[in-house]
Amino acid sequence: MKIAITTTAPQLQAQLDPRFGRCAYLLVVDSETMEFQAYPNPAINAPGGAGIKMAKFVSDLKPDAVISGDFGPNAAEALRSANLAMYLFGESQSVQDVIERFKTGKLTRF
Amino acid sequence: MTNRDSLKIAVASGKGGTGKTTVATALALSLAEDTSKPILFLDCDVEAPNAHLFLKPQFREEKPVEILIPEVNEELCTYCGKCAEVCQFQAIAVLSQRVLVFPQLCHGCGSCTMICPTNAIHETPKTIGVLQKGTAGEIEFARGVMDIGEPMAVPIIRQLKKWVAPLKPKITIVDSPPGTSCPVVESIRGSDFLLLVTEPTPFGLHDLKLAYQVAKELQIPAGVVINRENGVYEELDEFCAQVNLPVLMRIPFQRVIAEGIAKGENLLNILPEMSEDFQNTMDVIKTLVKKGK
Amino acid sequence: MKNLVILSGKGGTGKTSITAAFANLAKNGNPPIKTVLADADVDAANLELVIKPKRVASHEFIGGEIAVINPDTCIRCGICEQICRFDAILPPDSTRAAYQVDPIACDGCAACVYQCPEGAIQMQPQKAGYWYHSSSPFGDLFHADLIPAQENSGKLVTIVKQNGRLQALDSGASLLIVDGPPGIGCPVISAVAGADLGVIVTEPTPAGAHDLERALQTVQHFRIPALVIINKADLNPDMTQAIKDASKERNVDVIGEIPFDPLITTAMKQGQDIITYQPNSPASQVIQTIWKKIIIRLSLSGEEL
Numbered sequence: 001m002k003i004a005i006t007t008t009a010p011q012l013q014a015q016l017d018p019r020f021g022r023c024a025y026l027l028v029v030d031s032e033t034m035e036f037q038a039y040p041n042p043a044i045n046a047p048g049g050a051g052i053k054m055a056k057f058v059s060d061l062k063p064d065a066v067i068s069g070d071f072g073p074n075a076a077e078a079l080r081s082a083n084l085a086m087y088l089f090g091e092s093q094s095v096q097d098v099i100e101r102f103k104t105g106k107l108t109r110f
Numbered sequence: 111m112t113n114r115d116s117l118k119i120a121v122a123s124g125k126g127g128t129g130k131t132t133v134a135t136a137l138a139l140s141l142a143e144d145t146s147k148p149i150l151f152l153d154c155d156v157e158a159p160n161a162h163l164f165l166k167p168q169f170r171e172e173k174p175v176e177i178l179i180p181e182v183n184e185e186l187c188t189y190c191g192k193c194a195e196v197c198q199f200q201a202i203a204v205l206s207q208r209v210l211v212f213p214q215l216c217h218g219c220g221s222c223t224m225i226c227p228t229n230a231i232h233e234t235p236k237t238i239g240v241l242q243k244g245t246a247g248e249i250e251f252a253r254g255v256m257d258i259g260e261p262m263a264v265p266i267i268r269q270l271k272k273w274v275a276p277l278k279p280k281i282t283i284v285d286s287p288p289g290t291s292c293p294v295v296e297s298i299r300g301s302d303f304l305l306l307v308t309e310p311t312p313f314g315l316h317d318l319k320l321a322y323q324v325a326k327e328l329q330i331p332a333g334v335v336i337n338r339e340n341g342v343y344e345e346l347d348e349f350c351a352q353v354n355l356p357v358l359m360r361i362p363f364q365r366v367i368a369e370g371i372a373k374g375e376n377l378l379n380i381l382p383e384m385s386e387d388f389q390n391t392m393d394v395i396k397t398l399v400k401k402g403k
Numbered sequence: 404m405k406n407l408v409i410l411s412g413k414g415g416t417g418k419t420s421i422t423a424a425f426a427n428l429a430k431n432g433n434p435p436i437k438t439v440l441a442d443a444d445v446d447a448a449n450l451e452l453v454i455k456p457k458r459v460a461s462h463e464f465i466g467g468e469i470a471v472i473n474p475d476t477c478i479r480c481g482i483c484e485q486i487c488r489f490d491a492i493l494p495p496d497s498t499r500a501a502y503q504v505d506p507i508a509c510d511g512c513a514a515c516v517y518q519c520p521e522g523a524i525q526m527q528p529q530k531a532g533y534w535y536h537s538s539s540p541f542g543d544l545f546h547a548d549l550i551p552a553q554e555n556s557g558k559l560v561t562i563v564k565q566n567g568r569l570q571a572l573d574s575g576a577s578l579l580i581v582d583g584p585p586g587i588g589c590p591v592i593s594a595v596a597g598a599d600l601g602v603i604v605t606e607p608t609p610a611g612a613h614d615l616e617r618a619l620q621t622v623q624h625f626r627i628p629a630l631v632i633i634n635k636a637d638l639n640p641d642m643t644q645a646i647k648d649a650s651k652e653r654n655v656d657v658i659g660e661i662p663f664d665p666l667i668t669t670a671m672k673q674g675q676d677i678i679t680y681q682p683n684s685p686a687s688q689v690i691q692t693i694w695k696k697i698i699i700r701l702s703l704s705g706e707e708l
Binding site: 124125126127128158160163196198199217218219220221224225264288289290291292294295299310311312313316317320321323324327328338340343363365368369371372373374 | 674
Binding site for chain 2: 046052056074077078081082
């Protein structure tokens with residue numbers, strides 16, 4: 001499965017970024033092989049509506065799920081209408097941790 | 111431009127909570143004692159309009175504030191994405207064969223409607239607030255109120271100013287929002303004088319310096335009211351002297367004032383003798399405005 | 404690492420003075436809590452005035468864009484003026500040969516850029532301010548200055564907060580305190596996102612009570628646990644009671660009532676926080692009790708709830 005996760009740096013060891021719209025990076029991770037692709041947030045400099053711009057960017061990558069610390073109301077609406085499943089990483093400490101919890105169904109569905 | 115026998119004074123403060131509304135309403139009440147000069151009070155603090163708590167106006171007229179937002183006809187839409195491309199505010203998004211409009215982000219500029227190659231977008235009004243007009247004793251009172259959840263104050267302030275333009279009062283008192291960003295600039299633009307309310311603290315001084323920058327940029331003559339003065343705060347007076355910003359009034363710190371305001375009383379009810387101070391301040395303002403012209 | 408955000412619906416409630424006192428109590432507590440501070444009230448960034456930091460680094464901040472017309476390629480057709488809904492296009496006159504944009508009125512919508520038949524209009528980014536990394540006796544501080552009359556936005560708040568967060572993680576700090584902006588709009592949403600606890604400072608006035616309600620709605624929308632502090636509580640006991648009742652209805656605890664204490668202002672004039680200035684003043688005592696409750700909530704005290 002292709003999982004999109006918001007992080008503060010373009011590595012698997014990166015800290016998780018709790019904000020969706022203004023995260024530093026988006027990691028798209030293959031949950032089986034842990035292969036990943038890192039994208040800098042194209043919306044980080046948007047004066048407003050960063051969540052929507054990011055939602056559009058993510059939806060074009062067509063992941064199976066999007067995981068972040070939280071989703072603003074606009075981002076959530078955009079992701080929902082693109083039929084993307086949203087999850088909160090909650091207490092997870094790392095990308096690895098998030099993927100484990102996702103696989104075992106321990107993440108909260110947004 | 112304002113004509114010669116009308117005067118528009120904006121009351122502002124860089125920092126919130128300095129007593130801006132207290133001063134603006136007291137000034138209006140003291141001037142209203144001379145009934146020969148009609149006064150208009152304009153509450154432009156549309157995010158947190160509080161002047162009515164002190165002036166207790168009766169509202170007689172109301173008008174919604176609307177902006178035009180896009181509505182997409184999906185039968186004509188080809189999902190080309192041009193609308194989303196030109197929108198600077200991400201208020202319209204094209205996601206996998208769906209177009210989403212986010213009315214709260216839309217500035218109502220019409221760019222998406224104009225650019226759409228298949229004319230699939232038309233515009234529909236959306237209410238973002240309301241304008242109200244009435245009287246408080248001898249004072250004409252008007253205000254704008256932003257709807258909860260709306261982020262854009264500037265169009266409401268702009269429409270409020272247009273709405274009251276035909277009233278042609280002798281004196282207009284504008285209660286501006288706090289801070290120094292766009293809504294403040296929109297509120298005080300076109301005023302003849304800017305009355306900056308501050309308090310004698312490092313916070314007050316820091317934010318007064320910012321407010322002074324705005325006055326300078328807009329080339330509006332300004333003066334200062336020091337509220338809650340409690341002993342000397344030299345740095346504040348030094349700054350005012352240094353940039354030639356006259357201190358027009360000093361309101362002493364008194365617990366009785368703080369308590370009265372907390373209960374929603376206006377300053378002149380608490381200390382009626384201050385009315386004269388405000389009238390004198392007004393005379394100084396008139397002289398300063400004349401000198402500036 | 405825990406993230407605490409201090410908010411107030413209305414300006415002037417004492418939020419920043421209380422934040423500075425908390426920073427002191429964190430540093431000098433038993434055990435001390437290593438803290439990073441972020442002043443997200445970028446419209447009126449006052450925290451540095453009471454904690455006296457030394458600047459470590461300054462960075463330029465580029466905000467929104469405005470339209471600029473190239474007078475050499477403008478053919479004076481007037482389309483831009485017709486379509487602009489913000490009255491921001493000034494027609495040619497004796498002082499200007501071509502159409503010109505009024506930078507204050509320009510909303511930055513770029514409609515004119517796309518409608519100009521000659522491509523004579525471009526958007527230009529505006530330098531909107533600076534952001535800083537400083538070091539203070541109570542920990543690293545991240546803060547910013549907006550250039551007056553520039554648009555405030557969530558973006559600068561995010562930069563300040565994000566850098567504070569990264570510094571906290573890198574330096575092994577266990578707490579990030581964010582001094583949030585007043586109001587309920589975009590900057591507030593940026594300040595509260597990702598917080599573990601929101602503390603709202605209000606005052607017992609009609610405006611304070613009204614704006615508290617709006618601030619609580621915002622915090623609860625983001626499912627962030629909220630606590631309320633009533634500052635200057637004895638100025639209007641009836642209103643204080645009304646705020647307590649309203650908070651109870653929303654299931655929010657009022658964790659302290661700070662009495663009106665002029666020493667807070669005196670301390671600020673000395674460039675000190677109230678705990679440094681007068682640790683035993685009435686307000687200081689209440690603030691210390693409040694702080695104990697907050698660190699228990701954040702599980703930073705070592706004590707059980």
